[in-house]
Amino acid sequence: MNIQNIISEIERFDPEVYDRFDSRRAAMRQFTRWGGRLALAAVPFALGSMFNKAYGQSSGSGITAVLNYALTLEYLEAEFYTKGAASGVVPAGTPAVGAINTIRDHENAHVVFLKNTLTAMGATPVSKPVFDFTAGGAFANIFTNYDTFLAVAQTFEDTGVRAYKGRAAELISNNAVLTAALQIHSVEARHASHIRQMRKARGANLKPWITGKDTGGIGAAVQASYNGEELTDQAGVDITKFVSANAASESFDEPLTAAQVLAIVKPFIV
Amino acid sequence: MENLHPVLPPEGNNDRLLPDKLGRRKFLAYVGLAASAATLAACKKDKDENNMPPAGSIDLGTGDVGILNYAFALEQLEAAFYTQVVASPYSGITAGELALLTDIRDHEVAHREFFKAALGAKAIVSLEVNFSTVNFGSRDSVLGTAKAFEDLGVSAYNGAGQLITDPAYLLLAGKIVSVEARHAALIRDLISNGSFADSTVVNASGLDLASKPAEVLMAAKPFLKSVLYAGNLPTV
Numbered sequence: 001m002n003i004q005n006i007i008s009e010i011e012r013f014d015p016e017v018y019d020r021f022d023s024r025r026a027a028m029r030q031f032t033r034w035g036g037r038l039a040l041a042a043v044p045f046a047l048g049s050m051f052n053k054a055y056g057q058s059s060g061s062g063i064t065a066v067l068n069y070a071l072t073l074e075y076l077e078a079e080f081y082t083k084g085a086a087s088g089v090v091p092a093g094t095p096a097v098g099a100i101n102t103i104r105d106h107e108n109a110h111v112v113f114l115k116n117t118l119t120a121m122g123a124t125p126v127s128k129p130v131f132d133f134t135a136g137g138a139f140a141n142i143f144t145n146y147d148t149f150l151a152v153a154q155t156f157e158d159t160g161v162r163a164y165k166g167r168a169a170e171l172i173s174n175n176a177v178l179t180a181a182l183q184i185h186s187v188e189a190r191h192a193s194h195i196r197q198m199r200k201a202r203g204a205n206l207k208p209w210i211t212g213k214d215t216g217g218i219g220a221a222v223q224a225s226y227n228g229e230e231l232t233d234q235a236g237v238d239i240t241k242f243v244s245a246n247a248a249s250e251s252f253d254e255p256l257t258a259a260q261v262l263a264i265v266k267p268f269i270v
Numbered sequence: 271m272e273n274l275h276p277v278l279p280p281e282g283n284n285d286r287l288l289p290d291k292l293g294r295r296k297f298l299a300y301v302g303l304a305a306s307a308a309t310l311a312a313c314k315k316d317k318d319e320n321n322m323p324p325a326g327s328i329d330l331g332t333g334d335v336g337i338l339n340y341a342f343a344l345e346q347l348e349a350a351f352y353t354q355v356v357a358s359p360y361s362g363i364t365a366g367e368l369a370l371l372t373d374i375r376d377h378e379v380a381h382r383e384f385f386k387a388a389l390g391a392k393a394i395v396s397l398e399v400n401f402s403t404v405n406f407g408s409r410d411s412v413l414g415t416a417k418a419f420e421d422l423g424v425s426a427y428n429g430a431g432q433l434i435t436d437p438a439y440l441l442l443a444g445k446i447v448s449v450e451a452r453h454a455a456l457i458r459d460l461i462s463n464g465s466f467a468d469s470t471v472v473n474a475s476g477l478d479l480a481s482k483p484a485e486v487l488m489a490a491k492p493f494l495k496s497v498l499y500a501g502n503l504p505t506v
Contacts, residue, residue: 109476169437193455247376
């Protein structure tokens, strides 16, 4: 199997693939480790077709496409917390158990809500992908190491907030759907805030809000989820005229495009 | 009002508005349609000509500008509140709490100044606030008020999204509301760890609150000396 060809293929779908690794060489080592699975499953093509179905034009109206896109993200989060809560990775007897259960229940409710909405609109909900929360081994201890679990949770929540924001305008013609999407969006932000506090309580250096494009100490593996958050200029207004650069970036969360979100979640989808 | 209802033509009249072959049922439907169109036109006319705000009140305005002024008003309220919180911290405040509340103050100031700059000449005036019911020396009073403001802010933005027509403004509102939700969760956790998204704000479908401007302004009213008038805001 020619690893280089596979990397080229992934790069076609995920131009920022190298950003998630320290260097091209590290990427090569990573992909060599993933080699077996990649050879078996032509991953990029499978993903491409799945996401075309999830948010391409082929699935009908733009609104249906956005809902299916949201559903895919909620499947990811719902399964992540469901498995996490069942795995015992969250220290028993601590308030963390209740918090993770709360988030798990919300994500599962979002899945049900979005499926019901799609069905009610006469559209077909996209089916649930198969997830690999180790991201091909990058987070091998995801369900045994609490800090790894929280780090991935933070990334999912912060990405979820940005993902909804990036597509809201496409729902502007349907008041009910737009409002529901906004209502999910702010719940994701509440989750992100709490997960960040949980990581802070474990000694991580971060706040409930995103400062610049800082990952909160997680590192290059999740940098794509934070790139672009460093913006300090809004609609032509320089926010640093009023507050510090850090506060200026923190006070506005930035959207992510569908392609950017695809690149971020791709390692978690088999 | 004489133009609101079509004048019935006399029997047998070949009025252009009522062709010979138009049956009675169709005719009635036509009249009904015309009447409702006239009613709509009358409502629209009210909007276009501006409902008169009561003397001494501040009109938020119409359309997207009205919604932006509505957001600007709420951000003014929040910024004023946290400015006072940071200027006179409650007794027993920890360094960590003060740092977080200072961040929130800065975010709200950023939001306020952003709206002011973006609205330019269309911006409403600076509001006078009334925090007489808040005990700034008490952690419970300050955080309880902060919780009310943050949850209110989230529900206000969630409810106003559908009233915005320009996608660029919708995105800006979206960029701000998630920061308000991060604040809301933090403040709730400071009051009671784990209450960041409890059932008082997130329903069984996992949806956060969304409120109409009238409800939000009613809740904000006790904290404002200035009187806001929302009668020209879009409602759909």
